[in-house]
Amino acid sequence: MARPKVAFFEFTSCEGCQLTVVDSLQTAPELLEAVEIVRFREAMSEKGEGYAVAFVEGACSRPGDEAALKEIREKAQLVVALGACAHLGGINTIRNRHELADVRQAVYGDKADWYDTYPARPIEAVVPVDAFLPGCPIDRHEFIRAVKALLQGRAPQIPDQPVCVECKLKENVCVYLRGRTCLGPIIRAGCDAICPTYGDGCEGCRGLIPSPNLDSLKQVLAEHHLSPDETLAKLTLFLTYQTMAMEAAGDGTAKR
Amino acid sequence: MAQPSVRIDVHHITRVEGHGNIVVDVQNGVLKQCDLEIVESPRFIEAMLRGRPFSEASHLTSRICGICAVGHATTSLRATEKALGVVLSEQTVLLRKLNFHGEMLDSHILHAYMLVAPDALGVGSVVPLAKSHPEVVRRALRMKKLAGDLCAAICGRHTHPIALTVGGFTHYPSASDLEQLRARLEAARADVDATVELFQMLRLPAFDRETEYIALHKDDEYCFIDGEIASSDGGAWAVEDYRKITNETLVRHSTAKRTRHKRGEYMVGALARFNINHEKLHMKAKAAATALGLKPGCTNPYRITVAQVVEIVHCLEDAIRLTDQLLERGVVWEEPAKPARLSGEGVGACEVPRGVLFHNYVIEDGKVASANCIIPTGQNLNNIEADMRTLVPTLLDRRPEEITLSLEMLVRAYDPCISCSTHMLDVRFV
Numbered sequence: 107m108a109r110p111k112v113a114f115f116e117f118t119s120c121e122g123c124q125l126t127v128v129d130s131l132q133t134a135p136e137l138l139e140a141v142e143i144v145r146f147r148e149a150m151s152e153k154g155e156g157y158a159v160a161f162v163e164g165a166c167s168r169p170g171d172e173a174a175l176k177e178i179r180e181k182a183q184l185v186v187a188l189g190a191c192a193h194l195g196g197i198n199t200i201r202n203r204h205e206l207a208d209v210r211q212a213v214y215g216d217k218a219d220w221y222d223t224y225p226a227r228p229i230e231a232v233v234p235v236d237a238f239l240p241g242c243p244i245d246r247h248e249f250i251r252a253v254k255a256l257l258q259g260r261a262p263q264i265p266d267q268p269v270c271v272e273c274k275l276k277e278n279v280c281v282y283l284r285g286r287t288c289l290g291p292i293i294r295a296g297c298d299a300i301c302p303t304y305g306d307g308c309e310g311c312r313g314l315i316p317s318p319n320l321d322s323l324k325q326v327l328a329e330h331h332l333s334p335d336e337t338l339a340k341l342t343l344f345l346t347y348q349t350m351a352m353e354a355a356g357d358g359t360a361k362r
Numbered sequence: 363m364a365q366p367s368v369r370i371d372v373h374h375i376t377r378v379e380g381h382g383n384i385v386v387d388v389q390n391g392v393l394k395q396c397d398l399e400i401v402e403s404p405r406f407i408e409a410m411l412r413g414r415p416f417s418e419a420s421h422l423t424s425r426i427c428g429i430c431a432v433g434h435a436t437t438s439l440r441a442t443e444k445a446l447g448v449v450l451s452e453q454t455v456l457l458r459k460l461n462f463h464g465e466m467l468d469s470h471i472l473h474a475y476m477l478v479a480p481d482a483l484g485v486g487s488v489v490p491l492a493k494s495h496p497e498v499v500r501r502a503l504r505m506k507k508l509a510g511d512l513c514a515a516i517c518g519r520h521t522h523p524i525a526l527t528v529g530g531f532t533h534y535p536s537a538s539d540l541e542q543l544r545a546r547l548e549a550a551r552a553d554v555d556a557t558v559e560l561f562q563m564l565r566l567p568a569f570d571r572e573t574e575y576i577a578l579h580k581d582d583e584y585c586f587i588d589g590e591i592a593s594s595d596g597g598a599w600a601v602e603d604y605r606k607i608t609n610e611t612l613v614r615h616s617t618a619k620r621t622r623h624k625r626g627e628y629m630v631g632a633l634a635r636f637n638i639n640h641e642k643l644h645m646k647a648k649a650a651a652t653a654l655g656l657k658p659g660c661t662n663p664y665r666i667t668v669a670q671v672v673e674i675v676h677c678l679e680d681a682i683r684l685t686d687q688l689l690e691r692g693v694v695w696e697e698p699a700k701p702a703r704l705s706g707e708g709v710g711a712c713e714v715p716r717g718v719l720f721h722n723y724v725i726e727d728g729k730v731a732s733a734n735c736i737i738p739t740g741q742n743l744n745n746i747e748a749d750m751r752t753l754v755p756t757l758l759d760r761r762p763e764e765i766t767l768s769l770e771m772l773v774r775a776y777d778p779c780i781s782c783s784t785h786m787l788d789v790r791f792v
Contacts, residue, residue: 118405122428122521128476132507135492143489197425200410209409215612223406243428243521286532304518304525305532309421339415343422 113145113157117164122243123189130246165191165198167226179233190242195347198226242311273299292318365391400616411733424522432465433714440710441721447702463677464512469715470670475502529698566664575634584642601711627744630717632669647676704728
């Protein structure tokens with residue numbers, strides 16, 4: 107059987123998810139036998155033509171990215187969003203809350219119009235996506251499981267329960283009891299609760315669970331002395347795009 | 363004889379981090395254009411920092427780069443800590459140094475083995491290398507895993523660190539974590555020796571061009587965190603005076619800003635550190651430099667990779683020393699040191715794998731009011747182009763593919779981190 111051709115692409119991102127892919131080879135070198143990688147600019151000079159699976163890292167943040175994304179969508183049978191920037195827009199969307207002209211001026215001064223840009227979006231806002239691997243960065247074990255599932259013709263299983271479930275299974279002391287705050291109750295698990303395990307609260311990089319109880323979480327944050335500004339900052343580190351969508355929908359869940 | 367005309371246009375250089383193009387245009391023997399274009403999309407990190415809580419800055423800025431995430435986070439923390447008058451414990455300083463060695467090893471191994479070695483061994487990437495030289499690839503992956511596990515024991519993961527926080531840590535390695543690491547670091551000496559042997563066989567182009575070298579310097583150690591700025595042209599500056607060195611400018615063909623000091627360009631990174639701080643290297647690293655034929659005052663940019671191999675030796679030995687020191691004194695739970703104030707300005711400076719990195723924050727009432735980050739690759743861009751302008755005229759009798767390979771290898775030698783460098787600054791300090 108011919109090995110499926112796999113390609114990696116990157117848009118606005120730190121390329122940390124592709125580095126995590128490289129790291130996953132430390133524990134699963136057999137993956138290289140099972141697929142044929144035809145494009146991985148960060149690691150390879152060889153380039154192949156067609157591909158069945160495209161892993162896309164990064165957010166779409168300039169008009170020129172759209173045509174490239176659409177071409178990838180046309181060529182690939184499966185498009186997989188790799189990591190928080192592609193899946194959610196991620197930290198790149200923080201700037202969407204500011205006037206674009208101000209952001210450009212702040213960084214590039216009077217040369218701002220030399221450089222092409224517009225508000226950042228998850229790739230699903232531009233092309234249909236078949237599967238997503240959440241996280242900033244992706245979890246390497248979840249990546250290996252996802253590739254194996256795709257090779258077997260199945261969709262990767264991404265958990266729908268909150269981070270709290272995995273955190274309890276790890277027998278962590280709740281970070282709220284240690285004087286910090288955490289988005290765990292409303293954020294998708296699958297990371298093995300790595301941030302609470304290392305003493306920090308969940309920052310939301312894997313995205314919201316279905317039907318998150320945001321009002322309740324905000325109440326808990328207020329009880330732990332977070333101001334409305336601090337609560338908004340917490341929700342918008344990775345989830346600005348989603349927060350702004352909720353605001354636009356007028357459900358009042360995240361007023362400024 | 364007709365003067366040669368050559369046009370080279372390498373779209374998206376491979377085996378580098380981020381998106382860059384090489385454009386060379388020679389008409390009738392005259393070099394008309396020789397640019398390293400940076401086409402990475404703008405990131406606007408500094409603009410995004412404005413208005414965010416200071417406690418978030420290191421988590422946001424680590425996302426500038428997947429490879430030097432610990433370096434960005436640590437530099438960010440130093441900027442915040444200086445701005446807010448946070449005084450670190452000795453234990454925090456030791457753990458941060460050890461964490462840094464993990465990242466330095468990880469990044470240098472990735473670059474030397476997976477990005478540079480394929481050129482030396484005549485293949486296109488690490489994938490065919492796994493077939494032709496499986497023991498080399500297995501060794502690289504084994505060393506890289508150890509470096510990653512070292513970071514994970516201290517800060518949770520290398521990309522992106524979790525437990526690093528303003529004033530200290532939110533998690534500490536146990537004594538048994540450190541003992542296991544100690545044993546694995548010691549066992550890795552054989553792999554490091556084999557690495558030095560492998561790179562002794564590496565044949566690099568002979569090309570020298572004198573330039574200015576800039577690195578952080580301390581009198582008592584091979585400096586990676588804090589210190590003062592030193593130049594091979596002489597002089598030393600407090601890190602707060604970094605603007606006197608960097609003098610940033612924009613050019614149209616690059617979303618990354620450029621820097622210049624006394625000359626038109628300067629170099630940062632492993633070779634600059636080696637040239638300035640070689641006396642402070644561990645004795646085994648000095649011996650490795652001798653074995654590799656690397657001498658202080660080296661002006662061949664292709665030998666940056668060799669300087670990285672020397673640093674691999676140093677970082678492994680110093681990591682063993684730091685682990686011993688931590689085991690001897692014992693790691694105890696410490697709450698992170700508290701800020702003395704909620705407003706102020708601070709500059710953090712660290713030597714990250716590709717050279718000196720600066721973060722400069724103004725914090726007002728606990729929120730970042732303005733930020734400026736100056737990235738090693740941005741500082742190297744003018745130097746790379748100056749190398750290309752000197753190199754190309756010496757290659758005009760070669761075939762275009764050979765010229766292209768030489769230029770790609772040159773750019774790759776700098777280990778450019780383009781997603782890092784693209785996000786620039788200029789920030790008005792109000």
